Amino acid sequence: MCSHYQALKDRERYRRHFGVEPPDDLGKFDMWPGYAGSFIRRHRHGGVGDEAVPPREALPGLFGLVPHWSLDTRITRHTYNARSETVAAKPSFRDAWKHAQHCIIPANTFFEPDWRSGTAVPTRIARADGEPMGIAGLWSQWKSPQGDLVHSYTMLTINAQDHPLMRLFHKPADEKRMVVILPEDRYDGWLNATPENSRSFMRQYPAQSLQAIPASVEPRIKSS
Template sequence: MCSHYEAPTPAQVAAEFGVKPYDQGKLDLWPTYFGPFIRRPENAEAQDEPGPTLECMTGSFGLIPGWAKDTKIARRTFNCRSETAAEKPSFRNAWKRCQRCILPASAFYEPDWRTGKAVPTRIFRADGQTMGIAALWDWWRSPAGEIIHSYSILTINAGNHELMRNFHKPNDEKRMVVVLPKRLYTDWLDAPASEAMDFMRQFPADRLATS
């Protein structure tokens, strides 16, 4: 499970995705911290004038479904198993409504247990480019009426992945985040729910690096 990742700077995200600059505090993100996510603007089709094709929002790392009583659920919903996203109560509405987004990331971290101890390992694109990680987003209204956006990283099995199979405890299932090829960014955001699983693919091991 990915519980720690690095966000690029707002200037880097704006240049990469053609979105407006935004305010961002911490770049080192853990569950319940607020980070950026890229989505299609809501109600874009109803606009009289053409608007931006993408927008950057900030939200809680850990999805907060509309029915949640408070934001504490975000501590458990920062990752979403893609295989069960359409069924799990926390994620099924976002999946059904195609509330998909892309997380800009410079790197993510996983524990390497091959020495018998957890060694935090930084994982990033070998070419140094910004990662676009597949995710779901949702919004929640607080008792005071505040709207809070949130997101969850989608994951897939990595048991046969040359690099990612080395992480997590020996007896735990090997999982990895879904790093999207750049050519598929818009397809991921626009595909109907029935085609979303087609994007749940392993990013090639030789295109990732560690430190």
């Protein structure tokens, strides 16, 4: 399960790759549950028929979904990933899934522990071509006791037991899982998908299109 990722902080790369204006506050670079980051969703006025309204919008939000009924934001420690198999039934996620509150989380890399040596080796996983990743997620909004509106998001995950790369991570007895990385040509499809066809997007990203590097090694990030 992905609890640590590095956000996309280069504003020009953000615009170019995701076709949206980044929020003023992009949050932290090294992201952990409860930290402030950013996510992309279908524009809230996208269905009004106004051509001046862009199809997507980017917002600041907490990593870890805060459902409307939560008493505080501490729940983010447990809601940063949503299992695609149970997302429709879990109280924390079912409303966002039912209402197709889909989002894309921009990321440069995410981290998983490689236990093949018998010791956990933090490993950085990124696209092999150096481009940013768009991770499929769900978003929500929550009103604090003080009346502040807080947005939040979670990453969707799928089983990776048969994935040539992602099955290598976590302890041998643990279930192998991976986040849902979307191909660019499926970004709009995901953001506009109905609840009925949301599951068709829960697919493994090709292993040959990813690279895994020990976290002590500097990654190659495409700049143009």
